Amino acid sequence: MRVSLFITCYNDTLFPESGKAVVRVLERLGHTVDFPAGQTCCGQMHWNTGYQEEGYPLLRRFVEQFRNSEAVVSPSTSCVAMMRDHYPLMAERLKDARLEAEVAALLPRVWEFSEFLTKKLGLEDVGAYYPHRVTYHASCHGLRSLHVGDGPMRLLRAVRGIDLVELEGLEQCCGFGGTFAIKNAEVSSAMLTDKVRAVLNTRAEAVTGCDNSCLMHIGGALHRQRTGVRPVHLAEILAGEEGNTL
Amino acid sequence: MSETALDPKTAPKFQTAAKTLLRDSQLRKNVRHATNVIQAKRARVVGEMPDWQELRESGRQIRNHTLRHLDFYLEQFERNCQAGGGVVHWARDAEEARQIVVRLVKESGAEGGSPTEVIKIKSMTTEEIQLNRALEAAGVHAYETDLAELIIQLGHDQPSHIVVPALHKNRAQIREIFRREMNLPELGGSPEDLADAARRFLREKFLRVKTAVSGANFLVAETGGVCIVESEGNGRMCLTLPETLIAVAGIDKVIPRYQDLEVMLQLLPRSATGERMNPYNSIWTGVDKAGADGPRSFHIVLMDNARTEILADEESRQTLQCIRCGACQNACPVYQQTGGHAYGSVYAGPIGAILTPQLMEMHHAQSLPYASSLCGACYEVCPVKINIPEVLIHLRHKVVQQQSSGLNILANPEVMALKAAGAIFRSEPLFRASQKLGRVAELPLSRKDSEGNGWIDWMPGMLGGWTQVRDLQLMPKQTFREWFDEREKAKSDREIATSRKAENNGH
Numbered sequence: 001m002r003v004s005l006f007i008t009c010y011n012d013t014l015f016p017e018s019g020k021a022v023v024r025v026l027e028r029l030g031h032t033v034d035f036p037a038g039q040t041c042c043g044q045m046h047w048n049t050g051y052q053e054e055g056y057p058l059l060r061r062f063v064e065q066f067r068n069s070e071a072v073v074s075p076s077t078s079c080v081a082m083m084r085d086h087y088p089l090m091a092e093r094l095k096d097a098r099l100e101a102e103v104a105a106l107l108p109r110v111w112e113f114s115e116f117l118t119k120k121l122g123l124e125d126v127g128a129y130y131p132h133r134v135t136y137h138a139s140c141h142g143l144r145s146l147h148v149g150d151g152p153m154r155l156l157r158a159v160r161g162i163d164l165v166e167l168e169g170l171e172q173c174c175g176f177g178g179t180f181a182i183k184n185a186e187v188s189s190a191m192l193t194d195k196v197r198a199v200l201n202t203r204a205e206a207v208t209g210c211d212n213s214c215l216m217h218i219g220g221a222l223h224r225q226r227t228g229v230r231p232v233h234l235a236e237i238l239a240g241e242e243g244n245t246l
Numbered sequence: 247m248s249e250t251a252l253d254p255k256t257a258p259k260f261q262t263a264a265k266t267l268l269r270d271s272q273l274r275k276n277v278r279h280a281t282n283v284i285q286a287k288r289a290r291v292v293g294e295m296p297d298w299q300e301l302r303e304s305g306r307q308i309r310n311h312t313l314r315h316l317d318f319y320l321e322q323f324e325r326n327c328q329a330g331g332g333v334v335h336w337a338r339d340a341e342e343a344r345q346i347v348v349r350l351v352k353e354s355g356a357e358g359g360s361p362t363e364v365i366k367i368k369s370m371t372t373e374e375i376q377l378n379r380a381l382e383a384a385g386v387h388a389y390e391t392d393l394a395e396l397i398i399q400l401g402h403d404q405p406s407h408i409v410v411p412a413l414h415k416n417r418a419q420i421r422e423i424f425r426r427e428m429n430l431p432e433l434g435g436s437p438e439d440l441a442d443a444a445r446r447f448l449r450e451k452f453l454r455v456k457t458a459v460s461g462a463n464f465l466v467a468e469t470g471g472v473c474i475v476e477s478e479g480n481g482r483m484c485l486t487l488p489e490t491l492i493a494v495a496g497i498d499k500v501i502p503r504y505q506d507l508e509v510m511l512q513l514l515p516r517s518a519t520g521e522r523m524n525p526y527n528s529i530w531t532g533v534d535k536a537g538a539d540g541p542r543s544f545h546i547v548l549m550d551n552a553r554t555e556i557l558a559d560e561e562s563r564q565t566l567q568c569i570r571c572g573a574c575q576n577a578c579p580v581y582q583q584t585g586g587h588a589y590g591s592v593y594a595g596p597i598g599a600i601l602t603p604q605l606m607e608m609h610h611a612q613s614l615p616y617a618s619s620l621c622g623a624c625y626e627v628c629p630v631k632i633n634i635p636e637v638l639i640h641l642r643h644k645v646v647q648q649q650s651s652g653l654n655i656l657a658n659p660e661v662m663a664l665k666a667a668g669a670i671f672r673s674e675p676l677f678r679a680s681q682k683l684g685r686v687a688e689l690p691l692s693r694k695d696s697e698g699n700g701w702i703d704w705m706p707g708m709l710g711g712w713t714q715v716r717d718l719q720l721m722p723k724q725t726f727r728e729w730f731d732e733r734e735k736a737k738s739d740r741e742i743a744t745s746r747k748a749e750n751n752g753h
Contacts, residue, residue, distance in 0.1 A: 007726050007727070009671065009677070011726060012681070012725050012726045012727055013681050013684070013721055013725055014719070014721055014722070015726075016722055016724060016725055016726035016729055017722075019726035019729075019730075020726070020729065023730075035727065035730045035734075037674065037727070038674045039674070040670075040671040040672075040673075040674055040677045041671040041677075043671075045664075045667070046664060046667070046668055047639065048620060048639055048642070049642060049646070049664060050615075050639065050641075050642030050643040050644075050645055050646035051643075051646055051664050051665075051668065052643045052646075053668075054664065054665065054667075054668030054671075057668075057671075057672050058668075058671055058672070061671075061672070085636075140619070140620075140621035140622055140623075141622070143622075144621070144622035144623070144625070144626055145622065171623070172579055173579045173619050173621035173623070175579070175619055176619065177618070177619025177620055177621065178619075178620070179616075180616065180618065180619045180620070181711065181712060181716075182708055182709060182711040182712055183261065183616050183708075183711070184260070184261050184264065184580075184616065184617060184711075185261075185710075185711025185712070185714050186261065186264055186265045186268055186714075187261070187264050187268065187580055187583050187584060187617075188619070188711075189714055189715040189716075190268055190583040191579050191580070191583060191619070192715065192716070193715070216718075216719075217716065219719075220712070220715075220716030220717050220718055220719075221715055221716050221717075223695070223701060223716075223717040223719070224703065224715060224716055224717045226696075
């Protein structure tokens, strides 16, 4: 299959390794990956913070960039949730019937990375090897908007060498919430403290998930506290191979 | 403890109030414990319902349908309530509602009621309009008879939850309040001791005070009946013993048919207290005309207080579907950290974050729509499927529109920053350039950690919120798109080289 990668603005800028890992996994599975060059951001930050007017052009840009893609894959639950939850409504509000139709046609072909593997390709074992103790954080958007369910856990269980430990309070938000972490820094910090405690209780070396924004948040505290526990995107674990782990 | 009334007009910003409350470790422990207990009970009784999702959908449709035809159902309720002997009053806003209640209490003396004292059933609507203060100012003392409301009243405190108003207090703290306020220096600390003290304190009021004030859970248009559900039976006392009963209800409380209670009385108790059914379900219609039973006069005050404004907004009118179960509060990770007082309104938690600013017609409480990480836990548990995150985002847009009007934009660094970011994302070359620029701009803030990696542990201005407890790693030397370009170029170079080789070989 020809897969178009929507890397998302923050993965592009801050977490290129996750993108490289997505490419590696998909190519290992026999798919070709292209990267529509004009892509930037899905508009989530603006839309969720109340800057609706800034969001509309980003919807148009996304559709322009990906309208001809066979499948769009993105390693971010919250960006895909942004599209599924809001793009149809946004197109409707723009009163642009053509855009509405294009959004309706494109969205069923847009997949978050883990659900592309489990739901679209029907895979659990992607031939990965990762000999570390790992715990999985379920991002809220993956859980409640995309309903990825235990898909990521099933992918992880099939990884050879992994020592997978379940995280207590799996369904609890880490407190990131985009601009929430800045606007309500104290409350966000309190929520993060609970999450970090749960991560540390697992004695894992790495905490993984399907969204680097949550992982950046949790990882930021893990680094501040010098815990030695590192955040790793699910794709980076699945990209691991014997003799060639990331 | 919050001595001053929770008034959105004067309350501090959510983040300011939260900061103070987060330092109260006892409060946080109490709130967490209580919300966890209720959530677990709710999960158990919801889990046993095979048709819970269908029930939620029915609940949503009933509430949505009612709101779309609110004028019709309100007038139907009025007619049927009057036919049953009830007196219906209409109040445009809180001030009118207070005036009506004060007048009715004063007049109740003529009908055998108590013109200077009332007993009250727990009612968030009367909290919303700060009725007790108005009564007090008019020389009428209101006794709260719901156990939690009694604790709040005696503790000179404010409710922190719409169903469990004293959930931020633990048993030891309640004992102290009772000892002090009921003058019981020997009071024990067991649940039985506390319940006994409350019972003795309240029973005397039930038998003496002949005027009662209540709220309402549902108004049944078809019959003109009013429904109140509760756990303790103290509400039932207030509904049956006095001579005059005055109910205050928002106009959003109406439902079309008696049969609709079949859905609502399943959704509400399971969502609110994790019970299959409320221990006390009272439904009454007007008065007993024979005068044999219950109050001799019944008044209901139907209050708008900005509800029609909310109804007029297509995007956020679903807020009015709320049946005040408080499930969203228990499920909210933000509420779990701060408790209810941070919201500066009697409506706390996610529902408060959308309801309060709208009740204030967006003139106050503008920090509330931002008091959420948009995690969606509230929407998941809402028994009438209010998409709270969606409404929060809609209200944020309204706040931003106010903040970015005219010259406001220049005074607001956030508006400037997000507008600039918007412009960058609208152009790929500009985005690429900003990524490069960012790598240089962040360098002065960089510090090497023990592994020699660059991290940022301090940022200026509003970004400093991040670095309070989190580090931020530096941007890598190469963005993904730069890597991909390079890879594609290498690939095509290889292909060109291969084809040239093939050409050469051909010659």
